[in-house]
Amino acid sequence: MQAHPKLKISHLQKSFANGRSPVQVLDDINLEVGDNEFVSLVGASGCGKSTLLSIIAGLQDHEQGEMLVDGSPINGPGRDRGVVFQSYTLLPWLTALQNVEFALRETGHEAKDITEVAHRHLELVKLSRFADSFPSQLSGGMKQRVAIARALSYRPKMLLMDEPFGALDALTRGQMQELLMQIWQEHRLTVIFVTHDVEEAVYLSDRIFVMGLNPGRIKECIEVSSARPRPTGIQHDRETLELQARVLKSIREETRRVEFD
């Protein structure tokens, strides 16, 4: 890998207390994510991919192992890692614009340019027209776009996304993926993206980490070599389809192994 990874995780262990016998959910996780790299974590449900993301975000603790962002260890959540959750987390009493402003204010931006910066980020997700709408008036896709704008607005070093499009219909999901690609292309960010949608992972990522089950671990790392920018419809190219099949096979092997244990 690169000499200076953006994120480096070594020998990470995580278990949940379950009565007297703790359940190992993540076992010896080692991974590196390069600067401006887009990586996905995929795996069957229960593989711990969301837990891993939550640990990287600092929202859950872990027993052992080390996590370094830009070479310095991280402890707990911080402004260097922005998170987009699967559930809608826009504050319902604030408009789209005010939601972005809220994040900027809480992360200590200068008061005088908060509104301008917030507007700029709503423009980035193409929601300028809805700046004064409350979340209850926005569709699911729009809410997630505001959430992305909000997470990007305070310039974290890394964007952590936990199945952000999981609750959206297929059509909207496709549009969101394109939009995200576009933003990533233009602004260069390090993204860690959790999904169970293989097509989505292959379309978006530079590399895909397939996670194994029982206990959760990194089973395989698959490189996606298709050139960028990736045109829409690339999902149906032969090369892409073959890669999707390979990722899917890798995930299936795991579920089969566990089921027939």
Place this chain on the structure above:
Amino acid sequence: MTLQTDTAVPKQTTRRPRRKPLLSMAAEISGPAYLLIAICAFLLFIAGWFLATGLGVAKPIFLPSPLGVIAKLAKLAADGTLASDVGNSVYRIMVGFLIASVMALATAILIGAYRFWEAAIEPFLDFVRYMPVVAFVPLTILWSGTGDIQKFLIIWIGTYFQQALMFKDNIKRVPSDFIGFGRTLGMSDLRVLMRIVVPSAMPQIWDTLRISLGWAWTWVTLAELVAANSGLGYRITVAQRYLQTDMAIGYILVLGVLGLATDQIMRLLGRHFFKYERKS
């Protein structure tokens, strides 16, 4: 509709959607229809009352006619008794309820956010909650006499313990990702609590306030019935003493109207405060 009538009726320009029968489960009815049905229920009640007194089923000393009750209320309103009684009771409710609500909210935030305080406080609250408020009436009189303080105390005992637990529930229902979001911004726990969690729970907290305000009316009346020299409850005991059934019934009706009015005020205020929850 049969074919015949269908052809007989001139074709309408706009076709109405077929409506479900009024009494099918979860069928929608229009706003005016709702109001009409509600008013009819009240009218039915009043008609029944007229009938019972008019036919002499009930003696006036047990059940005076609606007109008699209204006449009595009008007289009490004219000489200022009604206004002063309402004023006294409303004042007691306002003070008692406000103190209970503020304290309950503070308690709820504490036990909703910190497991330590939950363990320390909640089982005790649960314990007291099951003690009947009525049983505290003699004790509160012993402690604080029969003045306003005792009324505040009864309202407080009757609402604080319930409110604290319900508010806590409201606070606990805030999705944990909201808290996660605040933390990723680097906000302190206290800031997350005050700037994200409590505001998120506010619509539900408001509903709890609305429900518990209804109880406060019961408790103030109770306290005034037992020992007081003013207020709506007090006047009802006076009525009983002098066999003034019309006054007792009139005041009970006034209590009902006041309860309904405060509830509607709370509802309208809530709609105003939490406009952002509405879709359009």
